[in-house]
Amino acid sequence: MPNERAKGSVGSPLPHDSAHLHVSGGALYTDDIPEIRGTLHAAIGMSERAHARIKSIDLTKVRAASGVVAVIAAKDIPGKNDYGPVIADDPIFATTLVQYHGQSMFAVAATTVGEARRAARLAAVDYEDLEPTLTAEDAVEAKSFVLRTEHLVRGDPRGAIAAAPHRLSGKIRIGGQEQFYLEGMVAYAVPKEDGTMHVYSSTQHPGEVQHQVAHALDVPANDIVVECRRMGGAFGGKESQPGLFACIAALLAHETKRPVKLRVDRDDDMRITGKRHDFVTEYEVGFDDDGRILGVDFVLASRCGYSVDLSGAINDRAMLHSDNCYYLGNVGVRSFRCKTNTVSNTAFRGFGGPQGMLGVEQVIDDIAQALGKDPLDVRKLNFYGVTERNVTHYQQTIVDNVIHDIVADLEQSADYRERRRAIRAFNAKNPYVKRGIALTPVKFGISFTATHLNQAGCLLHVYTDGTLMLNHGGTEMGQGLFIKVAQVVAEELAVDIDRIRITASDTSKVPNASPTAASSGSDINGKAAQAAARKIKRRLTEFAAQHFGVAPDTIAFRANAVHADGKSITFDELVKLAYFARVSLFATGYYRTPKIGYDRKTWTGMPFYYFCYGAAVTEVAIDTLTGENRLLRVDILHDVGKSLNPAIDMGQIEGGFVQGVGWLTTEELWWDDKGKLMTHAPSTYKIPVASDVPPVFNVRIFESGINAEDSIHRSKAVGEPPLMLAISALHAIRDAIASTVDYALSPRLDAPATAEAVLRSLDDIASRRAKSAKSKVATEVA
Ligand code: MTE
Ligand code: MOS
Numbered sequence: 055m056p057n058e059r060a061k062g063s064v065g066s067p068l069p070h071d072s073a074h075l076h077v078s079g080g081a082l083y084t085d086d087i088p089e090i091r092g093t094l095h096a097a098i099g100m101s102e103r104a105h106a107r108i109k110s111i112d113l114t115k116v117r118a119a120s121g122v123v124a125v126i127a128a129k130d131i132p133g134k135n136d137y138g139p140v141i142a143d144d145p146i147f148a149t150t151l152v153q154y155h156g157q158s159m160f161a162v163a164a165t166t167v168g169e170a171r172r173a174a175r176l177a178a179v180d181y182e183d184l185e186p187t188l189t190a191e192d193a194v195e196a197k198s199f200v201l202r203t204e205h206l207v208r209g210d211p212r213g214a215i216a217a218a219p220h221r222l223s224g225k226i227r228i229g230g231q232e233q234f235y236l237e238g239m240v241a242y243a244v245p246k247e248d249g250t251m252h253v254y255s256s257t258q259h260p261g262e263v264q265h266q267v268a269h270a271l272d273v274p275a276n277d278i279v280v281e282c283r284r285m286g287g288a289f290g291g292k293e294s295q296p297g298l299f300a301c302i303a304a305l306l307a308h309e310t311k312r313p314v315k316l317r318v319d320r321d322d323d324m325r326i327t328g329k330r331h332d333f334v335t336e337y338e339v340g341f342d343d344d345g346r347i348l349g350v351d352f353v354l355a356s357r358c359g360y361s362v363d364l365s366g367a368i369n370d371r372a373m374l375h376s377d378n379c380y381y382l383g384n385v386g387v388r389s390f391r392c393k394t395n396t397v398s399n400t401a402f403r404g405f406g407g408p409q410g411m412l413g414v415e416q417v418i419d420d421i422a423q424a425l426g427k428d429p430l431d432v433r434k435l436n437f438y439g440v441t442e443r444n445v446t447h448y449q450q451t452i453v454d455n456v457i458h459d460i461v462a463d464l465e466q467s468a469d470y471r472e473r474r475r476a477i478r479a480f481n482a483k484n485p486y487v488k489r490g491i492a493l494t495p496v497k498f499g500i501s502f503t504a505t506h507l508n509q510a511g512c513l514l515h516v517y518t519d520g521t522l523m524l525n526h527g528g529t530e531m532g533q534g535l536f537i538k539v540a541q542v543v544a545e546e547l548a549v550d551i552d553r554i555r556i557t558a559s560d561t562s563k564v565p566n567a568s569p570t571a572a573s574s575g576s577d578i579n580g581k582a583a584q585a586a587a588r589k590i591k592r593r594l595t596e597f598a599a600q601h602f603g604v605a606p607d608t609i610a611f612r613a614n615a616v617h618a619d620g621k622s623i624t625f626d627e628l629v630k631l632a633y634f635a636r637v638s639l640f641a642t643g644y645y646r647t648p649k650i651g652y653d654r655k656t657w658t659g660m661p662f663y664y665f666c667y668g669a670a671v672t673e674v675a676i677d678t679l680t681g682e683n684r685l686l687r688v689d690i691l692h693d694v695g696k697s698l699n700p701a702i703d704m705g706q707i708e709g710g711f712v713q714g715v716g717w718l719t720t721e722e723l724w725w726d727d728k729g730k731l732m733t734h735a736p737s738t739y740k741i742p743v744a745s746d747v748p749p750v751f752n753v754r755i756f757e758s759g760i761n762a763e764d765s766i767h768r769s770k771a772v773g774e775p776p777l778m779l780a781i782s783a784l785h786a787i788r789d790a791i792a793s794t795v796d797y798a799l800s801p802r803l804d805a806p807a808t809a810e811a812v813l814r815s816l817d818d819i820a821s822r823r824a825k826s827a828k829s830k831v832a833t834e835v836a
Contacts, residue, residue, distance in 0.1 A: 067699060083286050085237070099158070105183070114171050121166055121169030135147060139294035145367075147745075150379075156420060159177070190332065198392060201365060212790045214384035224682065233289040233329065238318055239317070239326075253280045254280075270304060290402040293569050299316050302523060314825065315471045324731065333357075341420065370654070373410060378497055382501065403570060415494055430493050448661065454665060457495050460757070487794060490788065490789030500771045501650050511564040515640040518639075520626030528570045535698060548697075582642065585645055593639075666771060666775040668776060669691055670690045671782060683719060691756055722808050794816060799819055
């Protein structure tokens with residue numbers, strides 16, 4: 055048999071299943087769904103204060119405005135005025151208290167989008183101003199927290215630091231990040247008969263939106279169907295917060311008995327929705343003469359915003375990633391979850407992990423500087439071992455450590471040592487433009503730390519013409535989940551992938567699905583789809599065995615046909631015959647991740663099924679007169695296990711890295727002293743564009759990668775981990791800054807390293823250098 059495998063099976067570098075639609079405008083996003091006659095458009099009335107009591111709201115002018123059909127506020131909600139994903143502290147409409155600038159207070163439905171938006175601005179609100187708490191540091195001082203403070207300790211960090219030959223302490227401010235999905239928040243609610251409703255929502259979690267809408271309308275879950283064919287990007291921003299928009303559209307649809315669409319514009323989206331948590335991380339470390347960490351203590355304070363949202367799990371993940379790739383025998387991590395009068399911060403690619411890792415990476419850099427060593431040598435010295443020193447600070451044994459191999463390969467292939475020397479030489483000659491280089495590693499844990507979410511379901515149909523329809527609980531946000539899962543089905547049944555119609559996530563097809571998040575989409579939905587395909591394959595095998603009069607174990611599925619004993623029948627024919635013989639041709643599949651589970655009280659166990667690894671070398675240039683930075687060359691080696699689809703995985707690695715560079719270099723969120731977000735559009739909030747991609751960008755998949763666990767075809771998740779490769783860019787900038795004082799001091803550089811931040815850091819390091827020179831003179835004189 056020449057081609058035994060069908061087209062598009064596992065491992066093929068297929069393009070995204072919707073690529074032809076993305077580029078031609080044929081892909082239907084929620085806003086593109088043809089509108090039903092009578093559709094109304096909604097807009098949200100937002101708070102103009104960060105923290106205030108609402109004494110009264112007069113909506114007379116809103117109601118009287120042109121085109122307005124309905125205006126609703128909290129008292130018009132038949133059910134619960136809440137869309138909190140974990141804790142009920144997210145009102146759909148504020149009632150007596152507003153807790154952030156931009157909080158929703160009421161909503162309008164009008165004939166056109168413009169009329170709705172204009173009307174929503176006409177409310178007369180009487181506020182009684184309260185003092186806002188805006189930053190994490192203010193909140194720590196005021197003891198203002200959304201959740202209790204957590205403390206994870208292994209060994210005796212304080213004792214080890216005190217006894218260590220060397221000690222250092224430091225602090226880094228880590229900025230937040232707007233998800234900046236290209237498609238903003240949108241929902242379209244269509245009332246159906248008998249009180250039921252169909253809601254199209256741009257959401258990573260249709261199952262949760264279904265419940266949020268049902269609770270708001272006070273109807274059972276089976277009255278609501280939530281559907282999402284695709285999102286125009288999500289990046290974590292649509293994990294928990296689409297509920298607000300879906301609830302408002304549904305409430306207005308319920309009120310008017312007409313379809314209602316709510317699509318907020320970019321500025322409002324940025325004012326209303328949560329972002330990556332910004333952190334203030336302080337550390338104290340004790341280390342030996344070689345640079346080995348003996349004890350380290352971290353204090354993480356994150357700005358959660360006004361409500362809990364997903365902040366518990368996000369801060370947990372930050373704590374669990376405070377080690378990155380390093381063995382920390384004596385470690386303490388204290389985590390403050392700060393309540394502030396700002397948007398409720400939420401998931402963003404990495405989910406707290408990136409912020410957690412930045413702390414230890416800075417510790418390593420500081421140690422290297424203090425000892426006059428190459429940071430790479432200090433990194434390697436502190437790596438987890440493969441068979442010893444391989445237990446994390448939460449007592450999970452690492453069984454798949456490939457960071458040594460990855461870093462060794464990259465150090466060679468990127469010519470790290472030689473380029474480091476060349477950069478030193480370049481810097482000695484160039485007074486204004488300085489270059490820097492850094493190699494940083496990534497280890498990222500895969501699984502939801504909320505263990506119950508690690509489950510998935512699939513619904514698979516085979517029609518009598520031999521075509522298939524695939525549905526599962528995962529959602530497509532551009533990451534290529536749907537094509538990967540389809541490849542799993544193609545592989546299992548040995549049929550060409552173009553026979554498989556991929557369909558929208560839909561709560562009426564697969565119930566109770568988890569959010570597509572934690573990078574686990576293809577892991578869990580792939581396994582569920584495989585289970586469904588195997589059920590159908592078993593039935594067809596049995597039937598084919600009868601048909602051929604052979605034993606079932608001689609039946610083989612190969613390249614769109616079924617073979618036994620030299621005989622064969624096409625898949626189409628077999629399916630037709632099976633139908634007439636009354637063999638069921640559809641199946642569900644279910645999967646739950648094995649092994650995992652941990653005890654949050656003691657912070658011990660196995661929160662992660664496995665780890666993903668990668669490393670990056672980044673070379674930058676900074677202009678010391680303007681503070682600008684530019685990436686000159688980036689080399690990446692990243693582990694995706696055995697790739698389900700190397701083309702998709704490469705896209706995720708490149709995209710994740712560039713998004714991470716945006717977070718750490720240009721994307722700055724800025725609130726004024728009244729708590730109003732002033733960077734709420736691309737004019738003031740700078741995300742990377744195509745021209746920011748480095749001119750030399752060598753990205754490779756770690757070819758010998760294989761998942762040590764029984765994951766779907768031994769692949770590894772790829773969605774989030776590559777974002778953290780961008781930490782190398784921040785460290786390369788630090789290296790360039792250090793060159794201005796002949797590497798005599800460790801820079802203080804907060805993230806993002808915007809031009810202003812780089813200039814501040816240059817000033818700071820120059821003045822510290824001057825001070826230390828003065829005190830040196832003083833001691834010499836004395
Ligand atoms: N890639 C694209 N193009 N768009 C996205 O919104 N989200 C990221 C990542 N890659 C995202 C993306 C995030 S935050 C996660 S958790 C994963 O994709 C989710 O999908 P997966 O589990 O299927 O990898
Ligand atoms: Mo991704 S931050 O887990 O949605």
